[in-house]
Amino acid sequence: MTALTGTRRLARLVLRRDRIRLVIWVLGTPLLGYALAGSVAGIYPDEAARQGYATTSASSLVARAFNGPIAGTDVGAVVVAETYVTLALIVALLSTFAVTRHTRQNEETGRAELLGASVVGRYAPLTAALLVVVAANLAAAALLAVALTGAGLPLAGSVAAAGAVGGVGVAFTGVAAVTAQVSVTSRGANALAAAVVGLSFVLRAAGDVLGDTSADGTRVESGWPSWLSPLGWGNQVRAFGGERWWVLALPVALLLAGVALAYALAERRDQGAGLVAPRPKPATGAAWLLSPAGLAWRMQRGTLLGWAVGIAVLGVSMGVAADEFNAMIEQNPAAAEAINAMGGGADLVDAYLAAMLGLFALTIGAYVVQALLRIRGDEADGVLEAALATAVSRTRWLGTQVLAAALGTLALLLLAGLTTGLGYGLVTGDPLGEAIALGGAALLRLPALLVVAGVVTALFGLLPRRSVVLSWTALLVFLLLGQLGAVLELPQAALNVSPYTHVPSVPAVDPAVLPLVLLAGVAAALLTVGVTAFRHRDVPS
Amino acid sequence: MPVISIDNLVKTFGGIRALDGLDLRVEAGEVHGFLGPNGSGKSTTIRILLGLLRHDSGEARVLGADPWRDAVRLHRRLAYVPGDVSLWPNLSGGEAIDLFGELRGGLDRRRRDELLQRFDLDPTRGCRTYSKGNRQKVAIVAAFSSNVELYVLDEPTSGLDPLMEAVFQDEVRRIKQAGATVLLSSHVLAEVEALCDRVSIIREGRTVESGSLAELRHLTRTAVIVETARPVTGLDALPGVHDVREVDGRTHLEVEPAHLDELLGQLIRFGVRALTSTPPTLEQLFLRHYGDERVAADDPESAEAQRAGTR
Ligand SMILES: Nc1ncnc2c1ncn2[C@@H]1O[C@H](COP(=O)(O)OP(=O)(O)OP(=O)(O)O)[C@@H](O)[C@H]1O
Ligand SMILES: [Mg+2]
Numbered sequence: 003m004t005a006l007t008g009t010r011r012l013a014r015l016v017l018r019r020d021r022i023r024l025v026i027w028v029l030g031t032p033l034l035g036y037a038l039a040g041s042v043a044g045i046y047p048d049e050a051a052r053q054g055y056a057t058t059s060a061s062s063l064v065a066r067a068f069n070g071p072i073a074g075t076d077v078g079a080v081v082v083a084e085t086y087v088t089l090a091l092i093v094a095l096l097s098t099f100a101v102t103r104h105t106r107q108n109e110e111t112g113r114a115e116l117l118g119a120s121v122v123g124r125y126a127p128l129t130a131a132l133l134v135v136v137a138a139n140l141a142a143a144a145l146l147a148v149a150l151t152g153a154g155l156p157l158a159g160s161v162a163a164a165g166a167v168g169g170v171g172v173a174f175t176g177v178a179a180v181t182a183q184v185s186v187t188s189r190g191a192n193a194l195a196a197a198v199v200g201l202s203f204v205l206r207a208a209g210d211v212l213g214d215t216s217a218d219g220t221r222v223e224s225g226w227p228s229w230l231s232p233l234g235w236g237n238q239v240r241a242f243g244g245e246r247w248w249v250l251a252l253p254v255a256l257l258l259a260g261v262a263l264a265y266a267l268a269e270r271r272d273q274g275a276g277l278v279a280p281r282p283k284p285a286t287g288a289a290w291l292l293s294p295a296g297l298a299w300r301m302q303r304g305t306l307l308g309w310a311v312g313i314a315v316l317g318v319s320m321g322v323a324a325d326e327f328n329a330m331i332e333q334n335p336a337a338a339e340a341i342n343a344m345g346g347g348a349d350l351v352d353a354y355l356a357a358m359l360g361l362f363a364l365t366i367g368a369y370v371v372q373a374l375l376r377i378r379g380d381e382a383d384g385v386l387e388a389a390l391a392t393a394v395s396r397t398r399w400l401g402t403q404v405l406a407a408a409l410g411t412l413a414l415l416l417l418a419g420l421t422t423g424l425g426y427g428l429v430t431g432d433p434l435g436e437a438i439a440l441g442g443a444a445l446l447r448l449p450a451l452l453v454v455a456g457v458v459t460a461l462f463g464l465l466p467r468r469s470v471v472l473s474w475t476a477l478l479v480f481l482l483l484g485q486l487g488a489v490l491e492l493p494q495a496a497l498n499v500s501p502y503t504h505v506p507s508v509p510a511v512d513p514a515v516l517p518l519v520l521l522a523g524v525a526a527a528l529l530t531v532g533v534t535a536f537r538h539r540d541v542p543s
Numbered sequence: 544m545p546v547i548s549i550d551n552l553v554k555t556f557g558g559i560r561a562l563d564g565l566d567l568r569v570e571a572g573e574v575h576g577f578l579g580p581n582g583s584g585k586s587t588t589i590r591i592l593l594g595l596l597r598h599d600s601g602e603a604r605v606l607g608a609d610p611w612r613d614a615v616r617l618h619r620r621l622a623y624v625p626g627d628v629s630l631w632p633n634l635s636g637g638e639a640i641d642l643f644g645e646l647r648g649g650l651d652r653r654r655r656d657e658l659l660q661r662f663d664l665d666p667t668r669g670c671r672t673y674s675k676g677n678r679q680k681v682a683i684v685a686a687f688s689s690n691v692e693l694y695v696l697d698e699p700t701s702g703l704d705p706l707m708e709a710v711f712q713d714e715v716r717r718i719k720q721a722g723a724t725v726l727l728s729s730h731v732l733a734e735v736e737a738l739c740d741r742v743s744i745i746r747e748g749r750t751v752e753s754g755s756l757a758e759l760r761h762l763t764r765t766a767v768i769v770e771t772a773r774p775v776t777g778l779d780a781l782p783g784v785h786d787v788r789e790v791d792g793r794t795h796l797e798v799e800p801a802h803l804d805e806l807l808g809q810l811i812r813f814g815v816r817a818l819t820s821t822p823p824t825l826e827q828l829f830l831r832h833y834g835d836e837r838v839a840a841d842d843p844e845s846a847e848a849q850r851a852g853t854r
Binding site for chain 2: 186187282283284285286287288291292293294297300301304380383384385387388389390391392393394395538539540541542
């Protein structure tokens with residue numbers, strides 16, 4: 003028996019377990035690409051419109067930070083600028099979660115042990131998972147290339163753009179192979195991989211902001227930090243703007259390096275163990291721990307800390323970047339005019355800061371979903387049953403979880419606002435004032451996030467077995483509506499489905515009370531439904 | 544008033560009828576064995592008694608209250624050990640025990656430490672790293688260190704080694720002495736025999752037998768092998784005697800305990816030289832109820848094989 007014996011059988015098992023997810027992934031990506039390409043082509047039909055778009059994108063730091071470097075005035079280049087970052091992020095997260103699901107999660111649940119005892123080589127489970135995830139990325143990329151060509155874009159550029167997106171998936175497959183070895187829990191492995199995704203985003207944004215604009219003002223040459231980021235590599239392929247094919251070798255190299263490292267780590271550790279040996283823990287429970295609230299805090303604190311660090315770093319750097327607008331407006335009145343025309347005349351810096359806070363709110367939505375779905379995890383593996391067999395009511399148990407998630411959300415939002423304000427204030431000279439102003443503005447996003455909490459709670463109460471998939475789907479839909487809804491020219495009714503649509507984007511506009519009250523009302527209704535349904539259903543279900 | 548009383552309980556999961564008119568009565572102060580083949584509905588019944596599942600029809604009362612509506616109040620008075628314990632992976636065993644104890648309304652610290660020692664459990668280890676048996680011990684220690692009236696134990700010793708099994712039995716006797724009531728679902732017949740005052744056997748969601756072990760034994764036949772001076776005759780006419788066979792000059796037969804007297808009266812007339820009588824083993828008792836009702840009792844081959852296997 004070799005270390006790879008049984009790989010094929012395990013790969014088939016992975017395919018079987020994930021058949022629905024994989025189909026959605028492999029077909030969904032090209033469909034989304036097709037729809038986006040078509041609608042961008044409709045919005046920017048002629049060279050003049052695209053010229054305007056390209057110069058604005060090249061001169062706007064916000065556009066550079068969030069859409070990446072623009073690569074000329076081809077329709078394809080505009081499509082890439084409008085969609086690449088979103089697609090790349092989705093593909094990166096899908097790939098990491100899939101790898102973790104079929105490696106560390108199997109070890110955590112003991113499924114791997116059962117498999118390991120049968121005729122299966124040491125490397126087979128990891129290899130099987132990687133094969134399937136890489137194949138899914140390649141299949142999705144191939145179909146995406148077909149879809150983009152079908153939407154009327156040039157062949158070479160379509161292939162390069164699809165390769166760029168697929169490359170991101172491949173690169174993060176390699177990253178996840180390593181994080182799955184390092185962390186003992188699948189949650190930890192995912193968190194670690196997601197942190198690498200976040201870091202890649204920041205590096206790419208920084209490199210693209212620092213980059214140089216070409217003489218004609220329609221192209222951006224990214225700075226060196228972008229080259230350190232697997233998310234940035236996709237832009238460096240320069241699809242539709244003089245393709246650099248060799249860049250596609252970078253993700254492949256990262257995959258190979260990651261796999262080699264993962265094998266080496268797997269060689270060194272026991273099944274189910276991580277790389278760090280467990281330390282002795284307290285023999286008795288501290289008084290603060292011994293209640294539903296104490297337990298919720300104990301379960302959340304690690305996650306919260308991770309989120310807080312990420313948000314603080316991102317907040318300060320985005321805040322500092324905001325000041326670049328002021329400098330730019332002074333140096334380049336023409337560009338400022340162009341952005342002003344786009345931005346509807348509002349204060350540019352405020353528009354940028356509002357967009358940042360909106361983005362933070364979307365991201366924190368993932369924290370809300372993750373935090374609340376813990377109780378479903380507890381239910382699925384049986385510990386909820388034991389907890390509810392004690393003298394704690396279901397209402398109190400679920401209520402505590404919701405309250406803990408809400409408080410965590412409040413803290414993270416506040417932190418996002420404070421750090422962004424702090425970063426901006428540090429360079430403009432009023433750190434305290436800006437921090438307070440933006441901290442307040444950030445808190446206005448709370449009702450929208452409470453609606454997200456309400457959706458998850460209601461799903462947990464009503465459809466517990468589906469709640470994990472449906473909750474993440476709901477968040478993804480909100481994300482897509484927010485990020486791509488305008489590009490796709492979706493009707494307002496569709497955009498209104500997302501709670502984020504209704505948040506007044508302070509500080510760019512004045513705060514409005516009514517939408518916030520309505521959102522809070524919807525959240526309260528959803529939470530009530532969730533708790534009531536939970537009280538009346540079977541546990542476990 | 545019984546501590547647990549269940550009448551005609553029905554519970555369906557989608558199309559599956561997990562409980563189909565189950566009855567169960569557990570009196571105060573007794574250790575009640577709850578037996579039945581896999582999937583017969585033991586855990587389902589227990590979850591209904593804990594107010595975790597809602598039943599479709601019939602009635603269930605625990606300590607005089609409705610387990611669904613009065614769940615929280617009842618849970619202060621009972622402790623539960625599931626058959627497959629799962630714990631919060633990032634807590635230590637000690638923390639998990641204290642947490643369960645506190646959520647139940649407090650636990651006896653001295654008992655807790657004593658039990659940890661008796662069960663040889665290291666409370667500083669992370670729950671993630673516990674073996675199946677050790678996770679089971681966490682739940683057992685948490686349950687036994689709270690002073691409650693009723694203990695609901697669903698296969699509590701699955702995964703415990705024989706030494707720990709003995710400690711467990713000691714502890715059950717101790718809580719019984721203290722006046723508590725125990726509902727014990729188990730597949731370990733030796734444990735049931737050692738601990739239980741009464742047992743209920745269920746099959747496919749229905750109660751098929753209930754009573755003390757002595758009473759249940761009474762329902763099953765005793766195997767008799769007798770060697771006599773003269774060939775025995777007239778056995779077939781006796782009530783309660785079955786499966787009479789001649790093997791190597793000895794007579795093999797089975798007799799219902801109630802008719803042992805008549806049998807002996809008849810045998811004595813033929814000059815008894817040797818006689819062995821084997822009461823039914825517990826296994827036979829249960830196999831009779833678990834399996835296809837009559838197989839164990841009526842098919843001499845398999846009855847013989849089982850006896851050989853269990854002696
Ligand atoms: N949540 C559920 N959904 C669907 N069916 C269930 C559920 N829980 C139990 N069942 C079914 O109900 C029946 C009784 O199951 P139960 O777990 O009560 O058996 P058990 O007597 O405890 O078995 P074991 O000895 O194996 O523990 C089984 O057929 C089982 O498949
Ligand atoms: Mg069971």
